[in-house]
Amino acid sequence: MVDIRSKIRDIYSLEQLSSNHTFIHALCPGAKLLTTVCYIVAVTSFNRFALLRLIPYVFYPLIVMALSETPYRIIAKRVLLALPFVLFAGVSNIFFENGSMIKIGGILVTAGVISFFTVIFRTVLTVTSVLVLVAVTPFHSLMNTLRRLHLPQVLIMLIELSYRYISVLLEEASDMYTAYILRHTHTKGLEMKHMGSFIGHLFMKSIDRAERIYAAMRCRGYGRRDLHTCEQKWQSGDYLFVAITVGSFILCRFVNVMRLWEYLL
């Protein structure tokens, strides 16, 4: 059960980084959100064979991570979690796009292989940028920014509460499983015949606990969004950050930086 507990800590370790005090952390959440959205739009706007043109986009998350002192390992671990899904989705490209494109070291690389790697690379970049955003922005500030952008309240509340209640569900599961194992030493896991009752109880207990947490939040003013939304105002540093980052995204989008680099060399 130490495992589940450590998993809960793992989930929130990224958010704990958001309370650091660096130049990136001090930026207005809106500026960081806007930059991330522009980054994602820029990265996803390339066609599926533009693998090399995506390379300059590696620098944005790397520089932000360095400036915000975000450990690369924490981000990399989470990016790896997303990879199997993309591999599954992109693998069909290898088989269905057979047109040959380039020769690398005497080996003919098909269009399918290129598009497969482009899909993976693109996913790594976009997922990393979102994870970096979460690591440098407190979760509640991020939600408030979404609220200020007039995203549907229901959607925001859904994100907020799902995020908060993951740990509640895991904690309850951890406690119940410990109690189960201590009285059931012959098996290593949960027996199938007890599964239904275990999961049923787990959900009932979690709902009960979630109700109490929600009541505690309401008692401290949760839901007074009219006031909650008056957050940090944009400073000159925020404008500068957005101008530099978004400007370079646009530049890399419309100018083939890799070819320019090749030409200069």
Add this chain to the structure above:
Amino acid sequence: MLKLRDLHIKYPDGTEPISGISLSLADGESVALIGENGAGKTTLLLSLVGVLPLSCGSVTVGDIQLTTKNLDAVRERIGMVFQNPDDQLFMPVIMDDVMFGPHNFGRSKEEIDRLASETLKLLGIAHLKERSTLKLSGGEKRLAAISTVLVMEPCVMLLDEPTAFLDPKARRNLINVLSRLPHTKLIATHDLTFAHEVCERVVIMKGGRIAADGTPRELLFDEELMERCGLEAIGKGLGK
């Protein structure tokens, strides 16, 4: 400061956990609410902050009466510390949790920073401000939970079983902290010696009603009364 008049709470299945409670707390008074399990202590506290709706009766804090329309104003004046600190602490670090309430109530950033620092210092947990709520001891969690409410500068504090899950040292520390706080306090507890030390008045509940109201000395040592209310008087059994 806090006035409860003929309070009734009725659940949809017809059970009435609170039936006809009238109580008045003076400014700065500390009142212990004791009673056997299921007597209605927690239900009463939850109803005072509007978490459970009243079937009839009224709750008034200062000059504001609890209605569905002014829940926020009441919750700004009445702070509730829940029985399990894990229900109250949900942010990644303590400081975020402490700032959650004042932030929601529209305090300015400077004021929130000042209030949070002062509160943590007052409770002696300033060193925990950047710590994760998942890595605290029971006593630290309890103080952190109290600080999340205290920071909102409430007039009245409701505490549900504040000594639950605490070791003797943490319990003693909590007694010292609560005794120092000048707020009006209504404390639901099973810990009678704690009630005796911290509160100047005791209210005993039984079956959703008030069975007795008096000073700790009058009530907590009265074996017959305590027995009748499903409780055990202080000192009972010590001679055996």
